[in-house]
Amino acid sequence: MSFAASERSAPYWLAGPALLVFLGLVIIPLGMTVLLSFYDWGQYKGIVPEFTLKNWIEIVTDSYFFEVFLRTFRISILVTLACVLIGVPEAYILNRMSPGWRSVCLLVVIGPLLVSVVARTLGWALLLGSNGLVNQGLMALGLITTPLEFMFTETGVVIALTHVLIPFMILAVWASLQRLDPQVENAAASLGAGFFTIWRRVILPQVVPGVLSGAIIVFALAASAFASPAIIGGRRLKVAATLAYDEFLNTLNWPLGAAVAVLLLVALVLIIVGSNRLVERRYAQVFE
Amino acid sequence: MSHLVLEGLGKSYGTAVAVEALDLKVERGEFVSLLGPSGCGKTTTLQMIAGFVGVDRGRILLDGGDLASVTPAKRGLGIVFQSYALFPHMTVAENIAFGLEMRGVGKAEREQRTLDAMALVGLKGFSDRYPRRMSGGQQQRVALARALVIKPALLLLDEPLSNLDAKLREEMQGELRQIQRSVGTTTILVTHDQHEAMALSDRIVLMNQGRVEQIGAPDTVYGSPATSFVANFLGKTNTLAAMGDGAGQVDVLGFRVPLAGAPSGPVSIAVRPERLSFAEAGFPARIKSRVFQGSHWLLGAESEAGTLLLMRPNDGTPVPAEDEAVKIAFASADAALLTEGRAP
Numbered sequence: 001m002s003f004a005a006s007e008r009s010a011p012y013w014l015a016g017p018a019l020l021v022f023l024g025l026v027i028i029p030l031g032m033t034v035l036l037s038f039y040d041w042g043q044y045k046g047i048v049p050e051f052t053l054k055n056w057i058e059i060v061t062d063s064y065f066f067e068v069f070l071r072t073f074r075i076s077i078l079v080t081l082a083c084v085l086i087g088v089p090e091a092y093i094l095n096r097m098s099p100g101w102r103s104v105c106l107l108v109v110i111g112p113l114l115v116s117v118v119a120r121t122l123g124w125a126l127l128l129g130s131n132g133l134v135n136q137g138l139m140a141l142g143l144i145t146t147p148l149e150f151m152f153t154e155t156g157v158v159i160a161l162t163h164v165l166i167p168f169m170i171l172a173v174w175a176s177l178q179r180l181d182p183q184v185e186n187a188a189a190s191l192g193a194g195f196f197t198i199w200r201r202v203i204l205p206q207v208v209p210g211v212l213s214g215a216i217i218v219f220a221l222a223a224s225a226f227a228s229p230a231i232i233g234g235r236r237l238k239v240a241a242t243l244a245y246d247e248f249l250n251t252l253n254w255p256l257g258a259a260v261a262v263l264l265l266v267a268l269v270l271i272i273v274g275s276n277r278l279v280e281r282r283y284a285q286v287f288e
Numbered sequence: 289m290s291h292l293v294l295e296g297l298g299k300s301y302g303t304a305v306a307v308e309a310l311d312l313k314v315e316r317g318e319f320v321s322l323l324g325p326s327g328c329g330k331t332t333t334l335q336m337i338a339g340f341v342g343v344d345r346g347r348i349l350l351d352g353g354d355l356a357s358v359t360p361a362k363r364g365l366g367i368v369f370q371s372y373a374l375f376p377h378m379t380v381a382e383n384i385a386f387g388l389e390m391r392g393v394g395k396a397e398r399e400q401r402t403l404d405a406m407a408l409v410g411l412k413g414f415s416d417r418y419p420r421r422m423s424g425g426q427q428q429r430v431a432l433a434r435a436l437v438i439k440p441a442l443l444l445l446d447e448p449l450s451n452l453d454a455k456l457r458e459e460m461q462g463e464l465r466q467i468q469r470s471v472g473t474t475t476i477l478v479t480h481d482q483h484e485a486m487a488l489s490d491r492i493v494l495m496n497q498g499r500v501e502q503i504g505a506p507d508t509v510y511g512s513p514a515t516s517f518v519a520n521f522l523g524k525t526n527t528l529a530a531m532g533d534g535a536g537q538v539d540v541l542g543f544r545v546p547l548a549g550a551p552s553g554p555v556s557i558a559v560r561p562e563r564l565s566f567a568e569a570g571f572p573a574r575i576k577s578r579v580f581q582g583s584h585w586l587l588g589a590e591s592e593a594g595t596l597l598l599m600r601p602n603d604g605t606p607v608p609a610e611d612e613a614v615k616i617a618f619a620s621a622d623a624a625l626l627t628e629g630r631a632p
Binding site for chain 2: 181183184186187188189190191192193194197201202205206283
């Protein structure tokens with residue numbers, strides 16, 4: 001082989017291993033899952049590889065599945081909102097800190113990502129239980145008389161998920177804050193704008209791209225989260241991920257579980273692409 | 289009463305003194321430049337006037353009122369930043385109207401004043417453009433219009449032309465001066481560019497290491513620099529070692545000229561390159577180099593009083609060759625007595 005030809009084919013060789021991994025570990029299993037969702041299944045006959053729409057019809061017609069998906073997206077939206085509300089100001093404060101304090105605080109912010117998901121979630125279970133620290137504290141302060149229900153509720157799941165996903169929001173917003181001209185705030189102040197006006201009219205519109213990319217990551221991870229809903233939500237408060245898990249491992253109805261998983265993936269892609277388009281059009285000038 | 293008064297204004301960062309004790313009176317409608325090398329305290333001074341940086345010592349009086357307790361938003365000053373600091377998510381018209389909106393000016397008046405301001409800076413028809421789609425010069429005009437439309441008590445310009453290329457910068461200098469004249473707003477310019485300061489201002493405040501070296505009209509500061517720092521910072525100059533006789537005369541290697549206020553003993557005097565000439569009565573020197581520049585010659589010379597730079601017009605008179613011995617003289621009015629200033 002000539003040198004020029006080998007040089008031309010080099011990118012393919014270099015990308016080859018990664019492509020193989022991607023193909024073998026993502027594309028093929030995904031294709032098989034899609035295929036599986038169209039297979040038949042029976043209590044006694046097991047998985048039968050013949051084409052049927054049974055699983056899909058069951059998901060669409062049974063209100064139980066609708067309820068689970070609705071809950072999944074309700075939790076995801078609440079987590080995303082909480083991350084925006086807490087993360088955006090936090091990123092702003094982080095951006096204004098002195099470099100020394102900033103690195104300390106950054107470590108605190110990404111702390112949740114450094115702890116094993118099971119340990120972290122069990123930690124929340126300890127805090128949120130009816131005899132947990134939060135309830136004991138609130139009762140000691142006299143704010144409540146009976147313990148609040150956090151465990152096995154959506155509130156508990158939202159709190160735990162917000163905690164672990166907020167670093168993604170903070171880092172995304174922080175990145176776009178760093179691109180801001182530091183004089184822009186002074187310019188707005190000199191023109192007579194107060195602190196909140198500067199925030200609303202000048203800073204926030206410019207960090208929209210960061211908020212959006214943070215929101216997409218948080219939303220996607222919240223909707224497909226497994227460990228936190230499984231431990232905090234328990235067996236009765238199902239979301240799409242735990243539902244698919246149960247179909248696979250408890251009922252052993254793989255085709256139905258596959259259909260749930262595929263539906264979750266499709267719905268996520270549609271929601272993310274749709275909202276991305278919407279916001280990009282609204283803030284076209286900032287995205288250039 | 290002066291429009292703006294700075295009284296013993298000072299600022300320190302830890303032990304580092306950014307501005308020592310600045311006294312300055314600016315009259316209404318005046319164009320004053322703060323000129324100096326980077327780190328001389330000129331930008332800190334501007335930021336103290338704007339209110340972005342707290343004042344450690346001294347006072348800032350605007351029309352007699354102390355600005356100390358007034359927030360930047362309430363000072364009503366127009367500021368043009370070095371980076372322009374335009375709002376990238378707003379159109380040109382929205383950028384300019386922002387200050388009026390903050391002041392609660394009605395929609396109809398706001399639109400009219402925005403259009404007027406755009407016409408003033410030559411941006412007619414750019415209303416719906418976004419800053420990112422404009423050239424540096426155009427962005428600069430938007431920033432100027434945004435600062436002027438609120439009819440500010442003071443216009444503060446922080447190195448406004450430093451991001452433009454040389455040709456555009458010269459154009460904008462002329463235009464800036466003309467706009468400032470027509471609006472009549474008292475203006476303070478911060479710059480490290482001596483040409484810009486000399487071209488634009490009524491008076492120049494020359495600063496070095498947090499201290500004022502000299503305040504005066506551009507031709508005065510250029511013609512009679514008070515310190516060796518000023519002489520060296522503004523244009524090119526020759527510093528000559530001379531001997532004062534205590535009777536109003538100095539002696540440069542036998543060449544004697546009257547110089548008011550010259551003490552007896554060794555002194556330093558400054559003479560501009562274009563004011564040195566060849567004359568029989570002058571002091572001896574030897575030409576070391578000559579460079580032709582079209583309209584004039586640049587000559588380098590060595591003498592016992594110091595290394596010299598001469599600028600001779602290309603007017604047909606013969607120019608001495610390299611290594612030729614010459615006699616150099618200057619008029620008494622062209623020499624400035626230097627006090628010890630810190631070197632640049």
